[in-house]
Each structure stands twice: as structure tokens, then as C-alpha cells.
Amino acid sequence: MSENISNNALILALLSLNGEIAIQKDYLESEEIPADDVSDEEEVLEDLEQAFMEFVDVYKARAKSDNSLPDLDDLLAGDA
Numbered sequence: 078m079s080e081n082i083s084n085n086a087l088i089l090a091l092l093s094l095n096g097e098i099a100i101q102k103d104y105l106e107s108e109e110i111p112a113d114d115v116s117d118e119e120e121v122l123e124d125l126e127q128a129f130m131e132f133v134d135v136y137k138a139r140a141k142s143d144n145s146l147p148d149l150d151d152l153l154a155g156d157a
Contacts, residue, residue, distance in 0.1 A: 084146060087136055094129040095153055101125055 082090075101122045104110060110118055133149065140146045 082135070084139065084143065087132065087139065088146075088152065091129070091132050091136060091149075091152065094125060094132060098122065098125045098129060 101118065105115070105118055105122060136146070136149060140149065
């Protein structure tokens with residue numbers, strides 16, 4: 078996958094997944110979620126976190142060979 082995805086697409090995927098994880102965590106902590114749905118929503122969060130970590134691995138590998146990419150921590154903190 079890392080050979081077929083552009084740097085911009087990789088950055089957008091990371092930022093999008095990071096945002097979706099935050100939204101899902103907020104939803105799980107809210108009073109809005111029906112008790113019957115908690116387990117399903119926790120699985121969604123796990124899937125989002127797994128996808129995020131896979132993109133992080135690709136990003137780290139790409140960043141080793143491409144110095145134009147911002148540091149991952151700076152990117153996720155919004156400093157990039």
C-alpha cells in the first residue's frame with residue numbers, strides 16, 4: 078500500500094482517522110448511546126484504532142525515506 082498512496086492522501090487518512098477516533102470516543106462516553114449498541118460501537122472504535130495504527134506504520138516507513146514529511150507528532154498535534 079505504501080507505494081500506491083501519495084503523501085497527501087496518507088496525511089489526510091491519518092488526520093481523518095484520528096478525528097474519527099476522537100468522535101467515536103466522545104460518542105461512547107456520552108449518554109446518547111443506547112446500552113444495546115455499546116458493544117458494537119466499541120468494535121467500531123477498535124477497528125478505527127487498528128486502521129489508524131496501520132497508517133501510522135506506513136507513514137513512519139515513508140517518513141524515513143522522505144524528509145519532506147512532517148514529524149508524526151507535529152502532524153497530529155496540528156503543528157505541521
